[in-house]
Amino acid sequence: MLGLAAVPLIADVIDEPFYTVMFSRMLILSIGAISLNLILGFGGMVSFGHAVYMGIGSYVVGIGTFHAIEDGISWMGNGLIHLTIAVVFSALTALFIGSISLRTRGVYFIMITLAFAQMFYFIAVGNDNYGGDDGLSLYTRSKFYNILDLSNDNSLYYLNFTLLIVFLYFSHRLINSRFGILIRGAKSNEKRMENIGFPVYRYRLVAFVIAGVICGIAGVLSANQTDFVSPAVMHWTRSGDLIIMVVLGGMGTLFGPVIGAVAFLFLEEFLSGITEFWQIIFGPMLVLIAIFGNGGIDGILVRLDKWWQIKK
Amino acid sequence: MLIVDSLVKSFGGLLAIDNLSFQVKEGIIHGVIGPNGAGKTTLINQLSGEIKPDSGTILFDEINITCMNVHLRSAIGLARSFQITNIFLDLTAHDNVALAVQAHAGHSFKFWKDARKDHKLRIHALEYLKQVGLEKRADFLAGQLSHGEHRQLEIAMALATRPKLLLLDEPTAGMGPKESSAMVEILKKLKGKLTILLIEHDMDVVFSLADKITVLVNGRNIITDKPEAIRNNHEVKVAYLGEENIDA
Amino acid sequence: MNWILLLEQIMNGLQLGVLLFLLAAGLTLIFGIMDLINLAHGSLYMLGAYLAATFTNWTESFFVGLLLTLPACMVLGMLLEIIAIRNIYTRSHLDQVLATFGLILFFNEFVRLLWGPIGLDIQLPEILNGSVELIFGIRYPAFRLAIIAAGIIVAILLYLLVSHTKLGMLIRAGASNRQMISALGVNINLLYTIVFGLGAALAGLAGLMAAPIMTVEIGMGEEILILTLVVIVIGGVGSIRGAFLAALLVGFIDTVGRSFLPDILGFFVTNDVADTAAPAISSMLTYVLMALILAIRPQGLFPPKGV
Numbered sequence: 071m072l073g074l075a076a077v078p079l080i081a082d083v084i085d086e087p088f089y090t091v092m093f094s095r096m097l098i099l100s101i102g103a104i105s106l107n108l109i110l111g112f113g114g115m116v117s118f119g120h121a122v123y124m125g126i127g128s129y130v131v132g133i134g135t136f137h138a139i140e141d142g143i144s145w146m147g148n149g150l151i152h153l154t155i156a157v158v159f160s161a162l163t164a165l166f167i168g169s170i171s172l173r174t175r176g177v178y179f180i181m182i183t184l185a186f187a188q189m190f191y192f193i194a195v196g197n198d199n200y201g202g203d204d205g206l207s208l209y210t211r212s213k214f215y216n217i218l219d220l221s222n223d224n225s226l227y228y229l230n231f232t233l234l235i236v237f238l239y240f241s242h243r244l245i246n247s248r249f250g251i252l253i254r255g256a257k258s259n260e261k262r263m264e265n266i267g268f269p270v271y272r273y274r275l276v277a278f279v280i281a282g283v284i285c286g287i288a289g290v291l292s293a294n295q296t297d298f299v300s301p302a303v304m305h306w307t308r309s310g311d312l313i314i315m316v317v318l319g320g321m322g323t324l325f326g327p328v329i330g331a332v333a334f335l336f337l338e339e340f341l342s343g344i345t346e347f348w349q350i351i352f353g354p355m356l357v358l359i360a361i362f363g364n365g366g367i368d369g370i371l372v373r374l375d376k377w378w379q380i381k382k
Numbered sequence: 383m384l385i386v387d388s389l390v391k392s393f394g395g396l397l398a399i400d401n402l403s404f405q406v407k408e409g410i411i412h413g414v415i416g417p418n419g420a421g422k423t424t425l426i427n428q429l430s431g432e433i434k435p436d437s438g439t440i441l442f443d444e445i446n447i448t449c450m451n452v453h454l455r456s457a458i459g460l461a462r463s464f465q466i467t468n469i470f471l472d473l474t475a476h477d478n479v480a481l482a483v484q485a486h487a488g489h490s491f492k493f494w495k496d497a498r499k500d501h502k503l504r505i506h507a508l509e510y511l512k513q514v515g516l517e518k519r520a521d522f523l524a525g526q527l528s529h530g531e532h533r534q535l536e537i538a539m540a541l542a543t544r545p546k547l548l549l550l551d552e553p554t555a556g557m558g559p560k561e562s563s564a565m566v567e568i569l570k571k572l573k574g575k576l577t578i579l580l581i582e583h584d585m586d587v588v589f590s591l592a593d594k595i596t597v598l599v600n601g602r603n604i605i606t607d608k609p610e611a612i613r614n615n616h617e618v619k620v621a622y623l624g625e626e627n628i629d630a
Numbered sequence: 631m632n633w634i635l636l637l638e639q640i641m642n643g644l645q646l647g648v649l650l651f652l653l654a655a656g657l658t659l660i661f662g663i664m665d666l667i668n669l670a671h672g673s674l675y676m677l678g679a680y681l682a683a684t685f686t687n688w689t690e691s692f693f694v695g696l697l698l699t700l701p702a703c704m705v706l707g708m709l710l711e712i713i714a715i716r717n718i719y720t721r722s723h724l725d726q727v728l729a730t731f732g733l734i735l736f737f738n739e740f741v742r743l744l745w746g747p748i749g750l751d752i753q754l755p756e757i758l759n760g761s762v763e764l765i766f767g768i769r770y771p772a773f774r775l776a777i778i779a780a781g782i783i784v785a786i787l788l789y790l791l792v793s794h795t796k797l798g799m800l801i802r803a804g805a806s807n808r809q810m811i812s813a814l815g816v817n818i819n820l821l822y823t824i825v826f827g828l829g830a831a832l833a834g835l836a837g838l839m840a841a842p843i844m845t846v847e848i849g850m851g852e853e854i855l856i857l858t859l860v861v862i863v864i865g866g867v868g869s870i871r872g873a874f875l876a877a878l879l880v881g882f883i884d885t886v887g888r889s890f891l892p893d894i895l896g897f898f899v900t901n902d903v904a905d906t907a908a909p910a911i912s913s914m915l916t917y918v919l920m921a922l923i924l925a926i927r928p929q930g931l932f933p934p935k936g937v
Contacts, residue, residue: 196910356732
């Protein structure tokens with residue numbers, strides 16, 4: 071963690087600003103993965119449409135700054151307003167998707183969240199006023215008065231970093247609170263939870279909304295990072311990427327999603343260095359992880375640790 | 383307290399509960415016995431709301447609960463234990479009961495405070511563990527407890543929901559004689575504190591606990607009476623005890 | 631309203647529905663029997679299209695290409711089942727999603743490596759290239775008509791297979807009660823491989839038929855995969871009858887919605903607004919339908935009994 075805090079300094083010293091951008095992306099994806107882990111890892115809800123909220127957050131910034139520049143409406147470039155609107159829209163969207171899909175179980179839930187995500191994807195594609203399929207370039211980033219200047223990559227990095235810490239701490243509190251214990255209980259035995267008197271559905275729905283909101287905030291950061299929004303942000307394969315990060319890092323562990331996001335981006339960087347067709351290696355790797363992996367990287371570390379102790 | 387009226391439930395073409403009616407009076411232990419396949423578990427599943435009856439009504443405390451949600455039944459004072467152990471194995475015994483306490487301690491939209499350090503939940507949970515004699519095992523993972531202790535934990539969790547009526551589905555199933563008599567002692571202590579509907583296969587357990595017994599055969603109530611009367615009833619001997627003797 | 635256009639769009643809806651059915655039938659069988667969620671089903675569809683295009687170009691005959699593509703897809707599916715899929719039947723749905731998602735990435739990249747990033751064209755034979763008079767002088771492309779006919783024939787064959795043969799008996803038994811087939815002493819591994827191969831062949835057939843009218847390109851499988859998932863969710867996972875009806879329903883709504891929504895909206899709002907809103911709304915229509923159906927019936931329209 072401390073190492074991550076020093077990334078921009080090191081990057082500046084060795085004059086490789088590319089690293090700041092790359093690690094910044096890791097932080098943002100980590101936040102997205104943390105939010106998915108709350109419902110997937112701790113709640114057992116396999117949502118295959120989580121990138122939607124990333125897209126909503128991104129489009130709020132994209133559309134806001136677009137009007138701020140084109141029409142000169144300065145409040146639409148305000149970062150606090152971006153965050154507020156992103157939170158509200160993500161919450162409403164999660165409420166809508168969750169209230170229908172949480173009525174179903176198992177494979178239905180997976181497919182329905184996927185289909186809803188696709189619906190939002192098409193809305194973005196069909197939205198010609200804001201670039202449609204081609205997306206929208208940001209000519210300015212979110213403005214936080216004069217306090218924080220996001221046009222500086224280092225400031226953006228530290229905003230991402232701070233928010234990551236905040237959300238890590240928040241999820242640590244959440245999963246151990248009454249609410250968190252309930253959600254985890256419902257993952258392992260929903261029927262029993264109903265039986266001792268918990269109305270499981272409404273708690274799951276709230277968890278679903280919380281996860282959506284956090285991911286929406288990650289979307290706001292993401293748009294500022296890439297200076298570009300397009301429907302591709304919420305393509306269903308992006309939702310798949312988030313699932314991969316959570317599983318890769320270790321589901322239902324606090325730091326798992328962060329490890330997963332970092333590992334995912336490193337793998338992408340590393341494999342695409344070997345061959346242009348890197349997914350031809352990455353794809354079968356996922357198959358192997360699904361077959362042999364148990365507990366992701368975190369689980370492997372724990373098992374290695376056990377093995378080491380036995381050996382000693 | 384509990385009135386079951388003309389209950390019918392069939393699975394495919396098979397009639398599991400056939401126009402069943404009986405009443406449970408407040409404050410007693412009411413036994414339900416019957417040979418395998420008599421519909422005992424189907425009955426308890428309908429009372430607790432796991433399955434819905436085809437027709438008939440179930441009144442609890444004068445409220446019609448026939449089609450009520452499982453969690454609402456719990457809210458108005460109905461609790462059950464399961465025949466197959468149904469607890470959270472990766473949590474400690476204490477956590478398991480605290481969860482049940484939590485379900486009836488207001489809403490759970492509390493996102494910040496550590497639930498495991500929540501004294502209100504923990505102290506109450508320990509009380510219920512004491513009632514079933516598990517207080518020394520409180521900090522063990524439920525998965526490490528013995529079968530008999532699992533069943534005791536089930537009872538503690540059910541009690542923690544502060545029920546008026548406790549439905550017990552064969553609480554001594556799969557137990558040895560020693561564990562079984564320990565369970566009988568626990569249940570005896572509960573007598574008078576709340577109403578219990580006891581579904582049981584073991585005749586000794588039922589006759590040593592129940593104030594009243596309903597005999598279920600092929601989903602029908604063939605007789606409901608005091609234990610002594612059941613013991614001497616000819617029809618019961620033929621339909622049930624006779625078969626039991628042959629089995630034994 | 632333009633009746634010729636309406637008829638044409640209804641035929642197009644039927645044609646899309648038939649394609650969706652071919653994909654959904656295999657996917658729903660695979661789910662019903664093996665309890666497997668197979669995202670890579672769309673990849674088999676894509677491979678079907680690429681193989682068809684390649685074989686047709688080699689042999690210079692669409693029909694020979696067709697005869698080569700189907701067994702090739704079947705063999706490919708069976709190999710895939712034996713190498714990878716077999717190991718994940720008993721895993722959680724999440725692991726299955728992960729593994730089959732990995733397969734999609736692999737196949738997409740594999741196709742890019744083998745055929746290059748640019749799409750392919752496929753030559754239609756003379757006989758299917760023209761158009762046929764339906765009624766009252768309304769003409770309709772012969773190939774699309776052939777798709778509809780082929781789809782309906784396959785649906786009938788599939789129905790006969792499932793309801794009148796021993797394999798079909800096992801399939802039905804498997805879809806409603808998985809333990810039962812193991813109790814019957816059947817070679818489960820072989821049954822699974824055959825069913826998966828059958829599903830792959832159906833997906834390949836769909837790809838082959840879609841090849842001449844849509845572009846053969848990487849990623850073509852994914853868009854239709856999601857539509858197929860919507861179909862089987864609406865129809866009830868595991869039910870072929872449900873898949874058939876839901877496929878036609880989705881086919882109609884999608885096609886007819888796309889072409890008539892601007893006009894219908896035009897009654898309510900100004901044409902400008904209608905023209906900009908219609909494409910977004912019509913592509914949402916299918917999903918709105920799904921949301922409505924699931925809000926009322928979470929198990930879909932025709933859930934198979936006992937699942």
